[in-house]
Amino acid sequence: MVFSRCYCYEISVFRRYPVKTLDFEVVGSQYPAPPRDWTIWFTGLSGSGKSTLAQALAGRLQRYGLPHELLDGDVIREGICRGLGFSKADRDENIRRIGCIARLLNRHNVISIVAAISPYQKTRAEVRKIIPKFLEVHVDCPLETLVHRDVKGLYHRALAGQIEHFSGISDPYEAPSHPDVYVNSGKQTAEESLKVIVRKIEELGWLSTPVIEEKVAVAAL
Ligand SMILES: Nc1ncnc2c1ncn2[C@@H]1O[C@H](COP(=O)(O)OP(=O)(O)OP(=O)(O)O)[C@@H](O)[C@H]1O
Ligand SMILES: [Mg+2]
Numbered sequence: 768m769v770f771s772r773c774y775c776y777e778i779s780v781f782r783r784y785p786v787k788t789l790d791f792e793v794v795g796s797q798y799p800a801p802p803r804d805w806t807i808w809f810t811g812l813s814g815s816g817k818s819t820l821a822q823a824l825a826g827r828l829q830r831y832g833l834p835h836e837l838l839d840g841d842v843i844r845e846g847i848c849r850g851l852g853f854s855k856a857d858r859d860e861n862i863r864r865i866g867c868i869a870r871l872l873n874r875h876n877v878i879s880i881v882a883a884i885s886p887y888q889k890t891r892a893e894v895r896k897i898i899p900k901f902l903e904v905h906v907d908c909p910l911e912t913l914v915h916r917d918v919k920g921l922y923h924r925a926l927a928g929q930i931e932h933f934s935g936i937s938d939p940y941e942a943p944s945h946p947d948v949y950v951n952s953g954k955q956t957a958e959e960s961l962k963v964i965v966r967k968i969e970e971l972g973w974l975s976t977p978v979i980e981e982k983v984a985v986a987a988l
Contacts, residue, residue, distance in 0.1 A: 804873040811906030816952035821882035840883030853932035866894035888941040905946035912953040
């Protein structure tokens with residue numbers, strides 16, 4: 768991927784000079800490919816927009832041709848974490864398992880995108896410890912907006928006392944004190960939040976401009 772990128776870059780710089788195919792290969796090898804062994808972890812209350820943003824990011828990575836896997840809390844709970852409930856012990860075990868899978872994927876150069884409430888600070892910190900390249904995104908949103916949105920109809924039931932262990936209502940949610948990225952879906956559109964997230968990933972050098980866009984840029988020179 769990055770070889771092509773450098774290839775395009777070099778064309779834009781040196782295009783007035785004849786360059787042999789061999790030169791492209793030599794130039795390409797001087798630039799390391801962006802790492803793919805990283806995990807981005809979306810945490811936030813139910814309905815805050817974790818899955819929405821995670822899916823949007825996955826779509827972006829898909830377009831860039833980058834191998835990735837989306838580990839969505841809801842999906843994971845139907846599979847590898849089936850049988851776990853919502854007590855603190857079970858929630859912690861759920862997060863621990865997701866962390867292990869994310870780490871394994873990273874070891875095989877697959878980017879992990881996690882979208883799970885992950886309400887406990889200590890548990891998130893433990894996951895961070897086992898994942899070398901870890902980016903925590905806090906998807907914040909005022910409770911009133913969440914209750915108004917109530918995508919799954921759960922807030923009204925929780926407020927009526929019908930759901931035990933509902934994060935933010937009848938269970939704690941420990942917001943990250945220093946998230947790597949902070950977005951607020953009550954104030955920003957999903958597109959705005961995604962921009963902030965992608966900019967951070969680019970700053971870290973974990974993402975480079977896609978080949979297709981560079982080719983367009985080069986062609987426009
Ligand atoms: N700025 C925004 N960013 C993200 N989602 C938004 C935004 N504004 C409105 N929404 C809507 O809010 C809802 C968020 O639902 P989503 O399933 O992504 O939440 P979630 O955090 O994954 O919840 P859960 O923990 O229950 O899975 C979606 O219907 C989405 O369209
Ligand atoms: Mg979700």
